[in-house]
Amino acid sequence: MASSFEKIELGYQLPEVVRKVNQDVIDRFAVGSFDYNPLHLDPEWKEKMNLPGGKSTIAHGQMTMSFMASVLTDWAYSLGGKLTRIDAKYIKPVLPGDVVTAGGTVTAKHFHGEGKNFVVIEIFAQNQNKEKVAVGEADVVVP
Amino acid sequence: MKYQHLDKYVTTAKQRGFERNFFLDAEKYEVWEEVKIGEEYEASRKFEVKAEDIKAFSAAVMDTNPLFNDEEYAKKSPWGGLIAHPLFFTAIGFYCTSTGHSSWIRTPGAYNPGQKNLIFEPFRVGDIITLKLKSTDKWIKRGKHYLQFQQDFIDQHGTLKVRRWPTLIVPPTRAEMRKFTAAGLEK
Numbered sequence: 451m452a453s454s455f456e457k458i459e460l461g462y463q464l465p466e467v468v469r470k471v472n473q474d475v476i477d478r479f480a481v482g483s484f485d486y487n488p489l490h491l492d493p494e495w496k497e498k499m500n501l502p503g504g505k506s507t508i509a510h511g512q513m514t515m516s517f518m519a520s521v522l523t524d525w526a527y528s529l530g531g532k533l534t535r536i537d538a539k540y541i542k543p544v545l546p547g548d549v550v551t552a553g554g555t556v557t558a559k560h561f562h563g564e565g566k567n568f569v570v571i572e573i574f575a576q577n578q579n580k581e582k583v584a585v586g587e588a589d590v591v592v593p
Numbered sequence: 594m595k596y597q598h599l600d601k602y603v604t605t606a607k608q609r610g611f612e613r614n615f616f617l618d619a620e621k622y623e624v625w626e627e628v629k630i631g632e633e634y635e636a637s638r639k640f641e642v643k644a645e646d647i648k649a650f651s652a653a654v655m656d657t658n659p660l661f662n663d664e665e666y667a668k669k670s671p672w673g674g675l676i677a678h679p680l681f682f683t684a685i686g687f688y689c690t691s692t693g694h695s696s697w698i699r700t701p702g703a704y705n706p707g708q709k710n711l712i713f714e715p716f717r718v719g720d721i722i723t724l725k726l727k728s729t730d731k732w733i734k735r736g737k738h739y740l741q742f743q744q745d746f747i748d749q750h751g752t753l754k755v756r757r758w759p760t761l762i763v764p765p766t767r768a769e770m771r772k773f774t775a776a777g778l779e780k
Contacts, residue, residue: 469655475655477596477598477599477602478599478602478652478653479653479654480596480599481599481602481603481608481649481653482602482608482649482650482652482653482654482684483650483653483683483684483687484607484608484611484684484687484688485683485687486595486596486613486614486615486699487615487699487700487701487703487704488615488616488701488777489701489702489703489704491596491599492777495701495776495777498776499702499773499776501702501704502704508704510705511704511705511706511707511708512680512683512705513653513654515680515708516654516656516678516679516680516683517654519678519679519680520654520656520658520678522679523656523658523660523678523679524658527658527660530671532712533679533712534711534712534713535709535710535711535712536679536710536712537707537708537709537710538707538708539706539707540705540706540707584707586707
């Protein structure tokens, strides 16, 4: 019987994850991550500063990455797989009111033997205007 | 307590005792011009992982995967128990670094252009994590000042669970940083 790894085809698109972001969501992430940078929490302060996102607070980059990680774990952990690397670059701030869709595509398969075989997945997150807010790459070991 | 309206999201002992005002000790944070590349050190605070920490982080990232939320389900899974969402290292990293080395990650006005993360083992209940840090790079590009550190998350048995390289764009000097902190302290 073919293993999960053998069955995966290059170009396979992982099921997407959609998250609505508002200030409450950002606030809750600040508490959960212990990251209370005013950039995310303090609209009055942010308005005075010349920082990304203009006058608005912005979501934590780590929150955007967490959405991309959830795409990987939703898919891989049900197969008995394991996320071993995740890299990301943030392109555009996520603002309160944005709807973020995260997804990924299998771009490579690495044949290292049973229990070590892994796939490379190009990951992304985009807003409701289909503008990329983050891109990256991940490795997932698949049995 | 700053940001009192966030109290409704507090569910753990660590969250209850954590200082939320990043302006308060800003004068003690390292700034770009003071960081020396190659220095290694250990964060003074450790992170003992409890089930409530794992569940609180899952709620914060809106991930309902039962492996990250349901002890009974996770116990019967191939993982053998509750594991943390992969980005849980974010919470450990901020919790363990307050002042001193690597405190620049709290700098008001700093922002995150991207990062690299290697995950060797998931965090589990009972882990006592020590955070080891090493300054690995600082550079200027298109007028912005970047800082990068290596963070190693090591459990009480010496197992390296995560190695990552967070990068931030930060104010380059203490004088520049004060422009960001002054506006916050005025309030």
